Amino acid sequence: MPSYFTSSPGKVILFGEHAVVYGKVATAGSLGLRSYCLIQSRTDKTVEVSLPDVQLARTWSISDIPRQDQWTGYPYPPPMNFELLDQLTKFVDLGTHTNRSQAAIALLYLHSYLTTDSTASQGYDFSVRANLPVGAGLGSSASYCVCVATALLQLNGHLSTGLDKETQRDLINQWAFQAEKVIHGNPSGIDNTVSTLGGAVMFKKGEKIEPMPGFQSLRFLLTNTRVPRETQVQVANVRKLREKYPNVVDPMLDSINEISTSCKQLFSQEGLDRSQLLTQFGELVDVNHGLLAALGVSHPALEKVREISSKLGLKSKLTGAGGGGCALTLIRDDVSPATVEVVKQLLEAEGFQCMETSVGGPG
Numbered sequence: 001m002p003s004y005f006t007s008s009p010g011k012v013i014l015f016g017e018h019a020v021v022y023g024k025v026a027t028a029g030s031l032g033l034r035s036y037c038l039i040q041s042r043t044d045k046t047v048e049v050s051l052p053d054v055q056l057a058r059t060w061s062i063s064d065i066p067r068q069d070q071w072t073g074y075p076y077p078p079p080m081n082f083e084l085l086d087q088l089t090k091f092v093d094l095g096t097h098t099n100r101s102q103a104a105i106a107l108l109y110l111h112s113y114l115t116t117d118s119t120a121s122q123g124y125d126f127s128v129r130a131n132l133p134v135g136a137g138l139g140s141s142a143s144y145c146v147c148v149a150t151a152l153l154q155l156n157g158h159l160s161t162g163l164d165k166e167t168q169r170d171l172i173n174q175w176a177f178q179a180e181k182v183i184h185g186n187p188s189g190i191d192n193t194v195s196t197l198g199g200a201v202m203f204k205k206g207e208k209i210e211p212m213p214g215f216q217s218l219r220f221l222l223t224n225t226r227v228p229r230e231t232q233v234q235v236a237n238v239r240k241l242r243e244k245y246p247n248v249v250d251p252m253l254d255s256i257n258e259i260s261t262s263c264k265q266l267f268s269q270e271g272l273d274r275s276q277l278l279t280q281f282g283e284l285v286d287v288n289h290g291l292l293a294a295l296g297v298s299h300p301a302l303e304k305v306r307e308i309s310s311k312l313g314l315k316s317k318l319t320g321a322g323g324g325g326c327a328l329t330l331i332r333d334d335v336s337p338a339t340v341e342v343v344k345q346l347l348e349a350e351g352f353q354c355m356e357t358s359v360g361g362p363g
């Protein structure tokens, strides 16, 4: 009986948050923290879904799940089907806005399209676990969507038809984006793209998301301050500041754009050794955080991370919307494990959650 195991990473914004809203370049990378999905065929006609991270455990008869006819653009997804979305919301019946119901609806949305005539009556067990915190700006939902899309595409034979790697990735990314739309309405597509491709990417509103050439995996201490933040509120605050002081704020956004492009140049610069690269990357981390703080999106908890890490010679910046959430601290290759441990203990003593992880690993 076929079974498939898939996994996909979360993401962090390295540089360019907020500026990206105004058409500037941002960079993001895949995290070492991932979602893991196991899908196993069953002999009966039951679909059993277990998502312990969002406390979901449900069983459905496969014949009850709405199924869509094959569409003309096969194997790529058709435009969003809001009728199906409504139907599934009623079918799942868990209320619309909880993580649990969104996760279940996204999964069934993909299932409805991806089952073929030969798999339409085949039951399966489906479970997903992640070591990514939910709602911390680390792309946990996109990572969920990518590993779910990959598993369902595999189970239904859509990835074993001689497609080359790039086409397979594109297919996974497009389906994962559909699932992200089910969860988030109108996402930018950056999170699922990073999760699918891995490595690091450059992105700019309205343009194709490009992998960053030459990107080398980096080590970070990721600190979740556990201070809740709302992306919309932070974005609105920057908007207000810019409306009031356009001549002050616009050059700051331009500078952030330059930080992203300098990052790209660092990784394609010939003759730059890794230690120089890491030193310069750390300088960009410092400057980008300073600009974000000046835009008003830092928080005392994020400044605490900066204060503690800088005492031990490390560079940190907020990542994502700010106002709380997470900070990234670069761990250069010459930083000893003992130093990392000290920083970690000091940060944990503040009530923060620390995770040592890489950025730039596989998708």
Ligand code: PMV
Residues within 6 Å of the ligand: 013, 016, 017, 018, 019, 020, 021, 136, 137, 138, 188, 231, 234, 235, 319, 320, 321, 322
């Ligand atoms: O909080 P996150 O990780 O979802 O990041 C938000 C990034 C912003 O640039 C502030 C907003 C955006 O839509 O790009």
